[in-house]
Amino acid sequence: MAAPPPSPAELLRQLIRFDTTNPPGDEGPCLAHLLGLFDGLDVHCRMLESPAGRPNLVVRVPGRGEAPPMLMQGHVDVVTTAGQGWTHPPFGGDLVDGWVWGRGALDMKGGVATMTSAVLRCLDRGEPPAGDVVLCCLADEEAGGVHGAQFLIERHPELFAGVTHGIGEGGATTQHMNGRAFYPIMVAEKRACRLRVTLRGPGGHASRSQRGGTMARLGELLQALDRRRLPVHVTPVAAAYVQGIAAVCGEPHRSRLLALLDPRRTDAALDRMGEDASRFDSILHHTVNATIARAGEKINVIPSTATVELDGRMLPGFEPEDFVAEVRAIAPARVPAWWRRGAVSSMSCSARSCASSSRPPSRCRC
Numbered sequence: 001m002a003a004p005p006p007s008p009a010e011l012l013r014q015l016i017r018f019d020t021t022n023p024p025g026d027e028g029p030c031l032a033h034l035l036g037l038f039d040g041l042d043v044h045c046r047m048l049e050s051p052a053g054r055p056n057l058v059v060r061v062p063g064r065g066e067a068p069p070m071l072m073q074g075h076v077d078v079v080t081t082a083g084q085g086w087t088h089p090p091f092g093g094d095l096v097d098g099w100v101w102g103r104g105a106l107d108m109k110g111g112v113a114t115m116t117s118a119v120l121r122c123l124d125r126g127e128p129p130a131g132d133v134v135l136c137c138l139a140d141e142e143a144g145g146v147h148g149a150q151f152l153i154e155r156h157p158e159l160f161a162g163v164t165h166g167i168g169e170g171g172a173t174t175q176h177m178n179g180r181a182f183y184p185i186m187v188a189e190k191r192a193c194r195l196r197v198t199l200r201g202p203g204g205h206a207s208r209s210q211r212g213g214t215m216a217r218l219g220e221l222l223q224a225l226d227r228r229r230l231p232v233h234v235t236p237v238a239a240a241y242v243q244g245i246a247a248v249c250g251e252p253h254r255s256r257l258l259a260l261l262d263p264r265r266t267d268a269a270l271d272r273m274g275e276d277a278s279r280f281d282s283i284l285h286h287t288v289n290a291t292i293a294r295a296g297e298k299i300n301v302i303p304s305t306a307t308v309e310l311d312g313r314m315l316p317g318f319e320p321e322d323f324v325a326e327v328r329a330i331a332p333a334r335v336p337a338w339w340r341r342g343a344v345s346s347m348s349c350s351a352r353s354c355a356s357s358s359r360p361p362s363r364c365r366c
């Protein structure tokens with residue numbers, strides 16, 4: 001029989017201490033630790049490796065067969081901490097004043113620790129759940145999921161046969177508003193649409209005066225992206241979410257929340273909302289953020305090209321063409337002109353459903 005399992009908080013601290021920064025991920029030791037928690041228990045555990053050797057842990061708890069299987073899925077890889085200032089060591093798992101600190105505490109070793117603890121508690125009670133519970137602890141989510149979720153779905157679809165409900169990364173996190181706690185349920189997910197914009201302008205020797213060159217255009221584009229939101233879209237799912245919260249709030253909170261659902265008033269309502277705005281802003285707009293900019297190689301040479309990579313996220317029900325049209329529209333007035341003149345020579349889109357994704361970037365309709 002396995003030793004008593006750690007508490008969810010203690011398990012989270014243990015998981016944080018595995019540096020699973022992706023790339024390269026190196027999720028094996030972390031997943032092996034999770035696997036060890038199930039030693040001797042009446043479950044079916046498999047460690048499934050992608051062709052590149054990236055492991056994924058799948059634990060199946062037999063149920064009573066009275067309900068469809070339920071999926072619980074989380075990932076153990078984390079994003080980089082390079083170049084960031086941390087109050088506590090990112091891989092220390094420190095417990096300070098009742099809070100666990102570390103990379104992945106939120107995204108999403110906290111979720112993995114909670115799900116794993118729930119499964120262990122269920123097993124400890126000795127009462128099988130109504131249906132099978134499938135716990136997937138995945139690799140490679142932060143770099144696209146090729147070696148994790150995508151690998152399992154393509155190579156082991158039988159794992160998910162009959163599954164109708166799942167708990168994943170989104171939702172199931174407590175949200176506090178107006179003195180009440182809310183427990184949202186995730187029913188949809190935004191899709192990524194990553195863009196690369198290449199700006200071109202006159203290059204030359206940096207000893208000569210130059211205005212309006214590639215670097216200036218780069219600055220204008222970045223500032224425009226920073227200043228303006230993309231247009232409002234009130235999807236049925238977002239409307240139901242806001243209405244559900246508003247229904248249990250008193251005035252004036254209720255009216256302020258419902259104003260979010262009127263596209264003419266949405267952005268002004270968000271601006272007045274303070275910290276709470278962030279949770280609503282991104283479900284009412286596509287979002288786009290510049291994350292990587294490259295220009296210039298030498299200190300004394302004015303570059304003739306600059307590239308900006310944009311991390312875009314599309315609301316459910318939209319396609320890359322819709323999204324890219326909106327990004328073009330908020331770019332500074334001069335940028336569309338650059339596009340027309342070919343100064344923006346390429347814009348490639350990485351959304352998986354993008355019809356243009358298989359074309360060379362220079363021909364991408366996006």
Ligand SMILES: [Zn+2]
Nearest residue numbers: 107108141169
């Ligand atoms: Zn995540």
